[in-house]
Amino acid sequence: MRLLSTIVELREQLLAMSQAEVARVLLEAIRQDQNTRGLYNLANARFYDGHATRDDEELKDAIAEGWAWLVQNCLLIQTDSNGWMRLTRKGRKVYDVPATFEQIEAHAILSGGILHPKIHEVCSEDFLRGRFDHAIMGAFRHLEIVVREKAGLSKVEYGSPLMRKAFDPTNGNLADPSREQSEKEGDASLFAGAVGAYRNPSNHSITRTRATECARVLTLVSLLLAEVDRRSALSAKSDEVPSKIPGSAAGTGDAAGAKPAAVVPPNAMK
Numbered sequence: 001m002r003l004l005s006t007i008v009e010l011r012e013q014l015l016a017m018s019q020a021e022v023a024r025v026l027l028e029a030i031r032q033d034q035n036t037r038g039l040y041n042l043a044n045a046r047f048y049d050g051h052a053t054r055d056d057e058e059l060k061d062a063i064a065e066g067w068a069w070l071v072q073n074c075l076l077i078q079t080d081s082n083g084w085m086r087l088t089r090k091g092r093k094v095y096d097v098p099a100t101f102e103q104i105e106a107h108a109i110l111s112g113g114i115l116h117p118k119i120h121e122v123c124s125e126d127f128l129r130g131r132f133d134h135a136i137m138g139a140f141r142h143l144e145i146v147v148r149e150k151a152g153l154s155k156v157e158y159g160s161p162l163m164r165k166a167f168d169p170t171n172g173n174l175a176d177p178s179r180e181q182s183e184k185e186g187d188a189s190l191f192a193g194a195v196g197a198y199r200n201p202s203n204h205s206i207t208r209t210r211a212t213e214c215a216r217v218l219t220l221v222s223l224l225l226a227e228v229d230r231r232s233a234l235s236a237k238s239d240e241v242p243s244k245i246p247g248s249a250a251g252t253g254d255a256a257g258a259k260p261a262a263v264v265p266p267n268a269m270k
Contacts, residue, residue, distance in 0.1 A: 015062055020105045022066025027075065027094065027101065030087070040076070040085045042067050073108055106211035109219075116222035118142060123218055132214035139221040140199040146225060147191075150174060150232040159199065163191035174231045191224060 014022065030040055042064065070076045075091035078084070094101045110120065110127065122142050126135040144158055151166035151173040166174045169184035176184065198217050 011056070011059055015058060017062070017066075019065045019069045020108065022062055023069040023073075023075075024066075024101055024105075026063070026066050026070060027091075038086050039079065041083050042085075069108075073104055075104070102211045106215040109212075109215045114219055114222065116225045118146075119218055119222045119225060127211075127214060127218070130211075132211065135214055136198060136217050136221075137200060139218050140195055143221055143225055143228070144195070146228055147174065150228060160192040160196040163195055164188050167191055174228065176231060176234065178234075187227075194220060194224060 014025070017025070067076075070091070071078075071085070073090075074088050075094060076085040077088045077091075079086050090104070094104065106127075110124070115123075119139050119142065122138050123135040126132070126138060144162060147153075147166050148155065148157060148162060153162065153165060153173075157165060166172050167184070167188040169175055169181055169188065172184075172188070176187065179187070198220070
């Protein structure tokens, strides 16, 4: 891939790239290489033509990591035991429509176990179909349902007011009693602010239709939902009533069957 021979001259920029960014560079190299009959090999001498890349282990590692990303995300598939690869159906789609790469990159992020399981369940279909606004709204709708249920609030409560009431530093059922007052206020503002800013993407000046931006928002909702789970668990634990000692009376700790000590009148001591 002769294009990469030119790109590797920008060694420092390539080393500073993420694995997915290097993969994008490699895919562009594949796109512009006209001499491979649709077959690509990372070890091919043409890959390093005219450059000292062969002896640059750090750069070779970065390129190999990007190549592995393409394979891991099913953009390249091996054709034989000698390392020759060809584009998959998904890879050819990205090859023809470069913008699709962003969606694949974001999907790789979502598949990395970062999302809360319920957010992944609720939003993955919309995300994979490119309905990013719907995915975001669905995530926040689920967050609202869980917060409303855990805080014991009415169904008429929604949006930022719901979050402020649930996490109210003084009366909120989801406020963490172990935190400082300023931290409790910060919690309420965090939840209310996130819902106010992102719940209805189409109603804001910036419509969030990019896959990577959608992935970031879903990650934020996952963080908030995990915190609700934690607060709910703390609340349930604090509501537990300590069990009485067997045979005790009203939890006083008296042994079973023990009689109360007799009260001796003061004059009996004379």
